[in-house]
Amino acid sequence: MTLNKSLLIPLGVFGLLVVFLALGFRLQDPHLLPSVLIDKPFPEFELQDLRQPDQLRTLADLSGEVSLVNVWATWCPNCLIEHPELLRISRETDLPLYGVNYNDDNGKALGWLARHENPYEFSIVDDKGTLAIDLGVYGAPETFVLDASGVIRFRHVGPVTPEVWRETLLPVVEHLQGMSDG
Amino acid sequence: MIPEFGHFSLILALGLSVALAVLPALGVYRRDALLMQTGPSIATGLFVLLAFSFGCLMYSFIQDDFSVAYVANNSNSALPLQYKISAVWGAHEGSFLLWTLIASGWTLAVAAFSRGLTFDMKARVLSVLGLLCAGFASFLLFTSNPFDRNLPFHPADGGDLNPLLQDFGLIVHPPMLYMGYVGFAVPFALAIATLTTGRLDAAWARWSRPWTNAAWAFLTVGITLGSWWAYYELGWGGWWFWDAVENASFMPWLMGIALIHSLAASEKRGVFKSWTVLLAISTFSLSLLGAFLVRSGVLTSVHAFAVDPTRGIFILMFLVLVIGGSLTLYAWKASGIKSEAQFEWNSREAMLLINNLLLVVATASVLLGTLYPLLYEVITDGKKISVGPPYFNRVFVPIVCLLFVAMAVSPFSRWRRTSGEVLLRQHWPFLLATPVVICLVTYVVATGIDVIVIGVETLAVWILVLLARHWWQAGSISSASQLGMMLAHAGIAVAILGVIVTITYSEGRDVRMNPGESIALAGYDITFEGVQKVRGPNYLADQAEFNVTRDGEFVAKLRPEKRFYSVGQNVMTEADMDPGLMRDVYVALGEKVGDTAWAVRVHVKPFVRWIWLGGLLVALGGFVTLLDKRYRRIRELVSNNVVGTAT
Amino acid sequence: MVRILWVILFAASFNCFAAIDAYPFPDEQLQQRYDGLIAELRCPQCLNTNLAGSDAMIAQDLRREVHRMLLDGHTDDEILAFMYERYGDFILYRPRLGAGTLVLWLGPLLLLMFAGFVWFRLARAKPEVLEINTEEQARLDDLLRDSDP
Numbered sequence: 001m002t003l004n005k006s007l008l009i010p011l012g013v014f015g016l017l018v019v020f021l022a023l024g025f026r027l028q029d030p031h032l033l034p035s036v037l038i039d040k041p042f043p044e045f046e047l048q049d050l051r052q053p054d055q056l057r058t059l060a061d062l063s064g065e066v067s068l069v070n071v072w073a074t075w076c077p078n079c080l081i082e083h084p085e086l087l088r089i090s091r092e093t094d095l096p097l098y099g100v101n102y103n104d105d106n107g108k109a110l111g112w113l114a115r116h117e118n119p120y121e122f123s124i125v126d127d128k129g130t131l132a133i134d135l136g137v138y139g140a141p142e143t144f145v146l147d148a149s150g151v152i153r154f155r156h157v158g159p160v161t162p163e164v165w166r167e168t169l170l171p172v173v174e175h176l177q178g179m180s181d182g
Numbered sequence: 183m184i185p186e187f188g189h190f191s192l193i194l195a196l197g198l199s200v201a202l203a204v205l206p207a208l209g210v211y212r213r214d215a216l217l218m219q220t221g222p223s224i225a226t227g228l229f230v231l232l233a234f235s236f237g238c239l240m241y242s243f244i245q246d247d248f249s250v251a252y253v254a255n256n257s258n259s260a261l262p263l264q265y266k267i268s269a270v271w272g273a274h275e276g277s278f279l280l281w282t283l284i285a286s287g288w289t290l291a292v293a294a295f296s297r298g299l300t301f302d303m304k305a306r307v308l309s310v311l312g313l314l315c316a317g318f319a320s321f322l323l324f325t326s327n328p329f330d331r332n333l334p335f336h337p338a339d340g341g342d343l344n345p346l347l348q349d350f351g352l353i354v355h356p357p358m359l360y361m362g363y364v365g366f367a368v369p370f371a372l373a374i375a376t377l378t379t380g381r382l383d384a385a386w387a388r389w390s391r392p393w394t395n396a397a398w399a400f401l402t403v404g405i406t407l408g409s410w411w412a413y414y415e416l417g418w419g420g421w422w423f424w425d426a427v428e429n430a431s432f433m434p435w436l437m438g439i440a441l442i443h444s445l446a447a448s449e450k451r452g453v454f455k456s457w458t459v460l461l462a463i464s465t466f467s468l469s470l471l472g473a474f475l476v477r478s479g480v481l482t483s484v485h486a487f488a489v490d491p492t493r494g495i496f497i498l499m500f501l502v503l504v505i506g507g508s509l510t511l512y513a514w515k516a517s518g519i520k521s522e523a524q525f526e527w528n529s530r531e532a533m534l535l536i537n538n539l540l541l542v543v544a545t546a547s548v549l550l551g552t553l554y555p556l557l558y559e560v561i562t563d564g565k566k567i568s569v570g571p572p573y574f575n576r577v578f579v580p581i582v583c584l585l586f587v588a589m590a591v592s593p594f595s596r597w598r599r600t601s602g603e604v605l606l607r608q609h610w611p612f613l614l615a616t617p618v619v620i621c622l623v624t625y626v627v628a629t630g631i632d633v634i635v636i637g638v639e640t641l642a643v644w645i646l647v648l649l650a651r652h653w654w655q656a657g658s659i660s661s662a663s664q665l666g667m668m669l670a671h672a673g674i675a676v677a678i679l680g681v682i683v684t685i686t687y688s689e690g691r692d693v694r695m696n697p698g699e700s701i702a703l704a705g706y707d708i709t710f711e712g713v714q715k716v717r718g719p720n721y722l723a724d725q726a727e728f729n730v731t732r733d734g735e736f737v738a739k740l741r742p743e744k745r746f747y748s749v750g751q752n753v754m755t756e757a758d759m760d761p762g763l764m765r766d767v768y769v770a771l772g773e774k775v776g777d778t779a780w781a782v783r784v785h786v787k788p789f790v791r792w793i794w795l796g797g798l799l800v801a802l803g804g805f806v807t808l809l810d811k812r813y814r815r816i817r818e819l820v821s822n823n824v825v826g827t828a829t
Numbered sequence: 830m831v832r833i834l835w836v837i838l839f840a841a842s843f844n845c846f847a848a849i850d851a852y853p854f855p856d857e858q859l860q861q862r863y864d865g866l867i868a869e870l871r872c873p874q875c876l877n878t879n880l881a882g883s884d885a886m887i888a889q890d891l892r893r894e895v896h897r898m899l900l901d902g903h904t905d906d907e908i909l910a911f912m913y914e915r916y917g918d919f920i921l922y923r924p925r926l927g928a929g930t931l932v933l934w935l936g937p938l939l940l941l942m943f944a945g946f947v948w949f950r951l952a953r954a955k956p957e958v959l960e961i962n963t964e965e966q967a968r969l970d971d972l973l974r975d976s977d978p
Contacts, residue, residue, distance in 0.1 A: 007516055010460060011509040014467075018502055020553070023560040024480040025491050033873055034564050036917035103886060129890040136915040138873035138887045418882045425877055532952040539944035547937035554924075554933050562929070568871050569933065570879070570922025577937045691860075694851035753884075755849075772849025781851040 035155035043134035050123035063150040076140040082159035090119035099123035148180040188238025189329040195231040196319040202312025206305035221308035222293035249336040258342035260720040275328035282318040306375035342749035351411030362401025363469040368393040370466035387448035398438040399804025406797030417755035424574040430472030440541040456516040642679040662810040670803030677796025683789035690785035704786035
């Protein structure tokens with residue numbers, strides 16, 4: 001029987017579909033949302049400092065060098081899991097680490113930091129979650145890498161484990177530091 | 183031991199399904215009648231083995247055998263018995279075992295009930311079905327074994343069934359859906375078998391019709407139940423969200439409608455023959471695609487089973503083999519899409535063509551919207567996009583409106599030409615009066631007049647009244663097929679009427695209420711009496727009491743709950759409603775706000791039940807067509823030895 | 830490790846059901862706009878739920894923001910743009926019309942037009958019209974009626 005070319009169209013469409021579905025397997029975890037703030041400046045804010053309640057922190061306090069901003073809370077179990085690594089980073093590197101205390105209670109937060117030690121230069125009180133929303137945060141913990149001029153260059157969702165630090169965050173930090181030096 | 187028996191039985195079933203795929207086909211190839219006739223007995227054995235395997239799994243659930251990983255993950259000793267049983271299909275492995283069992287069930291049914299098929303065709307069809315069963319059984323054994331054990335350390339108790347699933351809906355919704363999904367394998371197998379013979383005659387269409395109608399009717403029940411379940415279980419008053427998993431069932435359903443109509447045309451008029459074959463392949467392909475979407479983790483959905491790429495890859499390979507293979511066969515053997523008969527633009531053939539074209543566009547649109555986030559993410563290498571109800575409603579609704587108009591007009595078209603003039607002459611007063619009356623009623627009862635809403639309601643009333651009138655004229659319904667068609671069309675009209683009224687005229691509010699307070703909504707007064715604690719078999723709940731009155735007269739007492747399930751630590755909202763034909767009064771309980779007040783959601787939803795009643799009516803219509811005497815006639819002829827049998 | 834993360838992430842999504850706030854609005858129109866917006870915005874944390882249907886913390890916060898912005902007098906477009914700037918296309922259930930979504934929005938329309946074209950091609954072909962008289966026509970009508978459907 002001679003082949004009627006138009007009958008191959010369904011097969012062609014199906015083939016295309018299969019290619020896309022197969023490529024779909026390489027996609028990242030459906031739970032993870034990529035940040036749309038990459039390469040955008042860190043949002044403006046004016047919020048209380050956690051340990052010095054009469055001092056207000058603003059964006060200016062975060063600029064000047066490459067830094068990490070970590071969104072954390074006492075109600076967040078993964079924050080406790082990543083805490084030792086954050087402490088290690090704050091001790092062993094000279095990378096400034098800032099905290100955003102997200103939807104939390106000041107008393108509880110201070111107690112938590114006292115119990116588990118404080119890795120942050122300072123923590124910002126975001127008890128209404130408005131800064132978190134401006135950052136596109138959807139759960140804790142999340143960690144942002146800022147360059148020297150306060151532009152967001154990377155976001156990691158989930159706890160910062162030694163592996164995550166070594167393989168994901170450190171390369172970004174080093175690259176940015178190289179750029180600001182040179 | 184029992185789980186091992188179940189597992190072993192499954193392995194044997196795989197063997198038998200391979201035998202079923204090979205032996206009858208070999209018989210066809212070698213023209214060996216004996217081999218060809220092995221089909222029915224192998225099919226029987228296959229079904230028995232799978233039923234036994236399924237029984238073993240169910241037994242493990244009933245006996246709380248938590249050494250079986252699947253049981254441990256989905257059950258709990260405190261779970262009520264009916265949910266222990268339905269938990270068998272509550273997650274991936276067990277539900278796919280049910281799927282496979284149902285596939286063997288349809289296979290057995292084809293082996294038993296197709297006296298009209300020739301030896302040759304029957305062998306081919308059973309062979310295709312055997313191949314499919316082999317694929318399903320392999321998938322189970324290699325990637326999704328429900329009998330995997332937790333030994334040597336098994337939990338003392340199970341993780342409990344997701345509370346959302348602890349409901350009557352779980353007992354019926356998945357089995358009905360699978361009956362539909364898998365049932366489409368029969369017209370698929372018939373289509374493939376026909377293609378392999380190289381002849382596309384009307385006999386194929388005639389054989390396929392009852393199977394297609396039955397499968398589609400089951401799928402209709404499944405979808406209707408799913409929508410109803412979501413409505414009363416999820417607590418937000420909605421009944422369709424265009425979620426990927428809902429779409430996975432909706433697409434084969436839409437294509438199934440096209441197939442049913444196309445088969446009718448192919449059988450009676452010899453038109454669209456190779457197109458119908460393509461439709462049969464596509465409908466079942468959409469069933470398989472649906473299974474892929476739900477079980478592979480490629481798409482995000484609250485409803486989807488747990489993610490596992492190995493399974494996804496296996497299903498994808500299966501899709502490539504089955505769909506790719508059948509489409510290749512189609513391209514090679516089908517004789518091209520040309521009408522064998524001529525017809526006029528206002529004839530029944532033309533109406534059926536409109537039906538098919540619109541349904542294909544609708545299905546393609548839903549498919550596009552469902553897959554688009556995935557396509558987008560692949561192409562942009564990681565960026566995410568959402569396609570939700572606003573898109574689907576915007577795209578789908580106009581197409582449905584066009585289809586609805588076509589459905590209204592179609593009974594008055596005849597094969598080859600139409601008698602629309604007769605219709606207009608006889609019925610013009612009624613046709614004219616309907617929209618006017620609807621406008622008046624709307625003006626009195628509701629606030630605004632929306633032309634489209636009035637239009638759709640008018641069409642629905644026209645359809646229903648004219649169908650009823652046709653039924654009333656004694657002697658004018660010639661067959662069960664025709665009655666079934668009328669019921670199904672009436673059901674669609676009822677459902678669409680329900681949809682349009684409930685979407686347009688529902689009223690709802692989220693309010694904060696203190697005990698003793700009352701709100702007024704759509705003529706009802708809903709008074710919050712208070713909240714008390716109640717204990718269920720495996721949960722603790724805050725149960726609120728609401729008094730619903732209308733003009734001072736008592737209507738209903740509603741008791742929505744907020745349940746806390748101790749095992750899984752889940753919180754569930756159980757809404758309560760006063761169901762009615764003309765309206766539902768619906769109340770759901772939110773959080774406690776402050777010391778005494780609670781957040782409460784109240785809805786009055788007119789005509790919402792019409793949606794599901796319509797759906798059930800549609801399914802009834804589908805089932806009624808199976809009673810058509812032409813199928814019985816064949817059996818009579820066969821038993822009277824007038825016509826030879828194929829067994 | 831990853832498994833723990835999985836379990837926690839997954840467990841967190843269990844409150845993504847039927848959230849009921851009681852935000853007061855001064856008028857009915859704002860209430861309706863609110864209902865429309867929270868139905869159209871997707872919860873960033875959940876697996877396919879809108880803001881209206883989710884109990885997740887971020888959904889609660891975002892609903893509060895929508896409420897605040899409506900009271901501040903912002904238009905629907907401004908509110909949607911606010912969300913888009915922070916969460917991207919993901920949060921909009923109605924995809925924006927742009928280069929990336931042309932196929933999505935135009936596809937169905939083009940398909941419909943193509944279907945119309947196909948229908949006209951196939952149904953237009955004029956059949957041979959044979960001559961028959963009224964008596965035969967009546968018999969033909971009877972026969973055709975009996976053979977339905």
